[in-house]
Amino acid sequence: MQVVLLGPPGVGKGTQAELIAAAFGLKHLATGDLLRKAVRDGSPLGLQAKAYMDQGKLVPDEVIIGLVRGEVVAALAGQFLFDGFPRTLAQAEALDATLAESGKPLTHVVSLSVDPEVIVDRATGRRLCRACGAIYHVRHYPPPAGGRCACGGELYQRTDDAEATVRERLAVYARQTAPLLDYYRGRGLLKPVAATGDRETVFAGVRQALAG
């Protein structure tokens, strides 16, 4: 199983990716996480990426493709789940080329979708744990009393979860990433899943999509 998880920012990709990776034993590769780590580490890549991320824009393809190639090659030893990659046609074509060389083509492209206003609500309420990476929502999945993570870690809001940035990211998704839906539909790989309801309901749909 080689899976791509597609969907607009804030649709719940991170949450579903964790569930899928655990249930199916896949290596979870999230380009957003790789980039945030590079930013935290203050690496040259992080410095380059930060300005784009803070504005809700995509990091240029050549940066991402360079970042991901080594990770993809490493992941090819097992089965993997890409989360947040590819996000442009150029990235999808680069991924296809790498996978073709390895003889491990994609098997499923799960596409999560939901009303954009639900996304704005979800993203602006999202909080993450600095220590363990757990994801909460101030209204729909509140952290334990005291406003800290269950592990005791401090919670924070991603700068790109601010409302204006979320709306910009939705526009970027519509313009640059949504064309991938046709690209993968044409290859017979696309599995659309409605991402409405709680995480278990959505995951039931994802499970069904991955069974086919």
Ligand code: AMP
């Ligand atoms: P995410 O955590 O997947 O929502 O990604 C957060 C931010 O990282 C995005 O808004 C982009 O600025 C950047 N990013 C993550 N993945 C990619 C990608 N595949 N291509 C370009 N930019 C990306």
